[in-house]
Amino acid sequence: MDIFLEALLNIIDPVTLIYMIIGVGAGLMAGSIPGFTIAMAIVLTLPFTFSMPPAQGLATMISVLVGGLSGGLMSGILTGIPGTPSSVATTFDGFPMARNGEPGLALGIGVWSSFCGGIISAILLVLFAPQLAMVGLEFQPWDFFMLVMFALTVTASLAGEHLVKGLIAGAAGLLIRTVGEDDAVGVGRFDFGSDYLLTGFDFIAVLIGLFAFSQLLSDLRNPVTARNALSDRKQVKVKIEHRRAIGILIKNWVVVIRSALIGMFTGILPGAGGSIANILSYDQAKKAAKDDSSFGKGDPRGIIAPEASNNAVEGGALTPLMALGIPGDITAAIMLGALLMHDIVPGPTFIKDEPALAYSIYIAFFLASFIMIGMQSGVLRIFVLVTRIKTYVLATVILTFATIGVFALHNSIDDIWTLFFFGILGFVMRQFGFPLAPMILGVVLGNIAELNLARALAIDADPMLFFVRPWSLFFAIVAVFSMIFPIYQKHRDTGSLLERLFSPMMLLSLSLPLFMMGGLLRSTLAMAAIAVSSVVLWRRFGNKPKA
Amino acid sequence: MLATFEIREPDYGVLSPAAWPRLIVIILGLLSVVYLLQSIGMPKEKIEAAPRKTMVEFILYWRNVIAVFTIFALYLAALPYLGMLIGNILFCFILLTVLGGWSAILMHLLIAFGASGGMWLLFTVVLEVFLPRGSLTGV
Numbered sequence: 001m002d003i004f005l006e007a008l009l010n011i012i013d014p015v016t017l018i019y020m021i022i023g024v025g026a027g028l029m030a031g032s033i034p035g036f037t038i039a040m041a042i043v044l045t046l047p048f049t050f051s052m053p054p055a056q057g058l059a060t061m062i063s064v065l066v067g068g069l070s071g072g073l074m075s076g077i078l079t080g081i082p083g084t085p086s087s088v089a090t091t092f093d094g095f096p097m098a099r100n101g102e103p104g105l106a107l108g109i110g111v112w113s114s115f116c117g118g119i120i121s122a123i124l125l126v127l128f129a130p131q132l133a134m135v136g137l138e139f140q141p142w143d144f145f146m147l148v149m150f151a152l153t154v155t156a157s158l159a160g161e162h163l164v165k166g167l168i169a170g171a172a173g174l175l176i177r178t179v180g181e182d183d184a185v186g187v188g189r190f191d192f193g194s195d196y197l198l199t200g201f202d203f204i205a206v207l208i209g210l211f212a213f214s215q216l217l218s219d220l221r222n223p224v225t226a227r228n229a230l231s232d233r234k235q236v237k238v239k240i241e242h243r244r245a246i247g248i249l250i251k252n253w254v255v256v257i258r259s260a261l262i263g264m265f266t267g268i269l270p271g272a273g274g275s276i277a278n279i280l281s282y283d284q285a286k287k288a289a290k291d292d293s294s295f296g297k298g299d300p301r302g303i304i305a306p307e308a309s310n311n312a313v314e315g316g317a318l319t320p321l322m323a324l325g326i327p328g329d330i331t332a333a334i335m336l337g338a339l340l341m342h343d344i345v346p347g348p349t350f351i352k353d354e355p356a357l358a359y360s361i362y363i364a365f366f367l368a369s370f371i372m373i374g375m376q377s378g379v380l381r382i383f384v385l386v387t388r389i390k391t392y393v394l395a396t397v398i399l400t401f402a403t404i405g406v407f408a409l410h411n412s413i414d415d416i417w418t419l420f421f422f423g424i425l426g427f428v429m430r431q432f433g434f435p436l437a438p439m440i441l442g443v444v445l446g447n448i449a450e451l452n453l454a455r456a457l458a459i460d461a462d463p464m465l466f467f468v469r470p471w472s473l474f475f476a477i478v479a480v481f482s483m484i485f486p487i488y489q490k491h492r493d494t495g496s497l498l499e500r501l502f503s504p505m506m507l508l509s510l511s512l513p514l515f516m517m518g519g520l521l522r523s524t525l526a527m528a529a530i531a532v533s534s535v536v537l538w539r540r541f542g543n544k545p546k547a
Numbered sequence: 548m549l550a551t552f553e554i555r556e557p558d559y560g561v562l563s564p565a566a567w568p569r570l571i572v573i574i575l576g577l578l579s580v581v582y583l584l585q586s587i588g589m590p591k592e593k594i595e596a597a598p599r600k601t602m603v604e605f606i607l608y609w610r611n612v613i614a615v616f617t618i619f620a621l622y623l624a625a626l627p628y629l630g631m632l633i634g635n636i637l638f639c640f641i642l643l644t645v646l647g648g649w650s651a652i653l654m655h656l657l658i659a660f661g662a663s664g665g666m667w668l669l670f671t672v673v674l675e676v677f678l679p680r681g682s683l684t685g686v
Binding site for chain 2: 165167171172174175178190216217221222223226227390392393395396397399400401403404407408413416417420423424427449450453454
């Protein structure tokens with residue numbers, strides 16, 4: 001209880017509260033502007049949090065995150081252009097509803113669904129993270145190494161259409177992290193005799209370059225659109241209809257909870273974030289509806305589903321971060337960067353060792369959702385003003401801010417050069433269709449992977465242990481199946497052998513490590529996995545209709 | 548086709564710290580070969596779909612991006628001499644004007660002073676971060 005009080009005092013400190021309010025506001029703005037992603041907003045927040053105490057810094061970043069996730073719905077509903085990829089599905093029904101003369105109701109439903117999604121996932125985070133951490137305590141270096149590999153392959157397979165490009169980006173990210181002195185012995189690597197390279201790239205500068213700088217360049221590419229305002233709307237006279245919206249939400253509580261759970265689960269999975277969750281849960285809401293004819297024409301359920309799920313994603317993404325030190329998506333990866341910046345290395349013992357900080361994260365998450373609700377109406381007016389700013393002005397100002405922010409990290413001009421080089425690299429990669437998410441995960445997790453590889457080999461030089469230890473094998477199997485997944489998706493609904501074998505084979509192979517782990521629960525799970533896969537296999541192959 | 552960009556020079560590292568980078572380079576190399584083979588195996592129509600451009604068209608198409616890169620590099624080179632306050636104001640102003648044209652020059656000047664100056668104040672006064680002073684200007 002003392003710890004909870006300490007954490008609470010950390011957060012309700014007036015300065016922290018002010019930062020959180022600014023953070024939510026900034027997040028709402030960033031989220032509402034098409035072309036400016038949440039990840040970019042968070043990565044640009046990083047340098048500001050450098051001089052703050054860890055709890056305050058994280059609270060600020062969580063506020064930006066929560067604000068950003070809810071900001072996307074404003075432009076999505078009012079202009080039909082989603083502010084972030086996380087609210088693409090919101091436009092399907094939100095925009096039609098606004099056009100039918102109910103923009104206030106559409107916004108209200110969106111805002112309150114976001115709120116519910118955030119709160120549900122915050123509760124689940126508080127409940128789940130310590131449990132997952134308990135499991136994580138079983139992990140040995142082999143298992144951690146494989147977990148990182150799994151995180152990379154699944155991100156690569158989900159991030160783009162092209163698996164090989166994703167894997168290349170991931171491997172390149174790992175390689176970038178190795179430049180400079182290595183952590184264990186301090187031997188210079190890839191320094192080519194230069195002091196600049198010997199110190200290694202500051203990975204926050206790398207992140208800002210890869211993500212923010214390259215994004216700004218893409219926004220500026222077209223000289224004509226760069227000079228246009230983001231939107232030419234003069235005024236919006238909308239009053240958010242809170243009471244009616246809450247009424248609709250209560251009526252559709254099943255949709256709210258289902259979508260939040262989908263979001264939570266998508267968030268826990270490394271690599272999959274809000275951009276997948278919102279479409280997935282929209283799809284589910286439509287499938288589950290008895291009468292889906294009103295979807296796409298302004299059905300409230302079509303707003304509830306994506307908005308509840310995209311806010312729930314973050315609770316999900318923070319769960320593996322807090323429990324295992326493995327981020328669930330890019331934004332969580334940047335949060336990991338913030339923790340590392342303060343010399344806090346999250347892992348299975350994080351919640352036990354740093355309870356005050358862990359509780360601060362929980363509390364900030366709850367509080368930010370409330371601040372978001374309070375600020376939404378006010379920000380709506382500024383939103384209209386901001387969208388009238390011309391793209392190039394906004395981009396230039398942000399770029400100027402980024403230089404100061406990056407410099408402030410280590411008081412070093414070299415870091416600005418890093419920002420510049422990786423801005424170019426990120427831009428080129430975007431143009432050639434390489435996804436950036438796996439690369440960023442590679443950069444963030446690179447030394448965790450190497451550290452655990454070194455530890456594992458120091459304990460026992462036998463590389464077979466990576467495939468014999470249960471958890472390690474478990475992650476290896478999921479990694480392999482995650483790499484096959486894109487091929488499976490291509491073959492979907494074709495009735496090919498691969499399509500019919502994919503899911504039962506995965507369950508079957510996973511039952512092996514589950515059995516190896518022992519214990520009643522896991523053996524039962526393994527039995528269940530075998531049973532389910534046998535049933536599926538028998539259905540698909542056993543009783544073929546006689547042709 | 549594009550894969551040639553992906554092939555990196557091998558690691559020349561020393562003893563055990565080299566093991567991890569070497570492993571990555573091997574994997575990266577293998578992936579690049581796969582990518583190369585995939586690109587070669589791609590049907591011809593897809594490759595031809597991208598229209599060929601002359602050098603001038605290329606520069607015109609990318610002119611904003613090239614401008615940002617050039618100005619940023621110049622800014623970085625001049626930063627040690629000008630200092631961050633003046634350097635950033637100049638950078639912001641020049642970039643705004645190059646991207647936005649000469650017509651709104653007064654507004655650009657205001658934005659450059661307001662944004663860079665405000666940011667500079669925020670960092671030096673509120674967050675107490677030391678920002679680089681120029682060797683020529685002293686600020």
